Amino acid sequence: MKINASAGPLLHAKNNQVSDEMRNIAPSSQEGLKVDPTKQFINSEPTHPAEQMRAKSDNGKLTVITYKANGRLDLPARYEEHRGILESAIISTSKLYLHETPAAANRIAEEYEKVSADLYEQNPRLKNKSWGFTVDETGKLVATGHLNQADKQLVEEALNSNEELVSAAKDFKTSFLEGLEIERGSAGTSQYWGKYDVNEGNFAQIIDFKEMIEQGSNDEIEREKRGYLLNKWEWTINISDQLQARAEPTFAK
Template identity: 60%
Template structure:
């Protein structure tokens, strides 16, 4: 199945998405068991649409387009699974393939120059454990064992970079929206959606510095891929932070 993004929401469904749908439908809505903290995601940047097609039952490629109302124009045989297909496709795109990782990549593009500025102003921070996140008002905040001067230097430097702030705000918005979509009407998930992450506790769970430090591509990798962020390393770090600091309040019961 190929979902055409040209008519409606920007979305491509790759083989991972199709496999999730196929598993649920063919096994009477019992989703295939995988590591719940490690959702499917290609380690390479998003692939061209032609490479992200999945074959339908009869072996022919089939295109599914969005209608003007924003709903998928599904063949009749898929209609009974509409809620599932739309939920899997939209949450996979938003959380694991496009919106959230792309916001993280935009953060990574700004991070190196900002961290250099911070270390020039406060060289001792190179040997201190610190981090940063985003608060309920959308401002970047420093975390860790810091004195007031160090905290001020970090926060002033971070928030002076409009592109970094906007990318962090987008990351948070996409992530929270994505996990809500993933839970669906049942209110449960096997993947990132099982964790209780919201506007109030986001800063307590996500350390953006840790995420970026663990996920930045080398100069050679950036030249080869065009991405500042390694998607596979990013996915693993997000999973680790969720597992360590978030409560799985919405976990699907077997």
């Protein structure tokens, strides 16, 4: 059986969704299911019916995984021998696809929107130039693409003047790189994002934040409805595309 290398990340994205239909699934005599949209990175795509059975254990009942006071997963005894694999999968999924990395991405989008508004107002010519930005090994935001030296300096000064944007970019990079390592686990291989060789030295050559924002943003209606600048589904697809285009699958399983 051939496995689509991008299937895992995309399913992670779709599984972290709450549709409008899910908000009131209980009968009228009962209290409807209440979801706080401010606590999730929400996408408007409906969950595919085929995924409804994914969370069920081998005895047909949902298995809820919790943590002990010492921070270790509280696993059923029959899963103990697979602790290493499960911990890698759960922690890397959280960091890469569900929580830390996408949350940092949304912060980047929010702060970039503020910076770019001022930047384009004062320098409208930059709108028609092909450029991007990323974070280098020193934690500085750097401009990429087709900019002359004067414009490159102008853009970088504007980007780095926003401390929240710089902080979000650093957080993204840290969570992303940690997630890749964890996903590979002791075997050192992965079928998903972890198969790509992204590290401190080459991150700036692979991940373009401006492309991520432009390709992964919600439209105005969804942004107003959901409260998030980035669409989780589109964001996941774009990061997958960037990895496929620029990174080597050195750690492919």
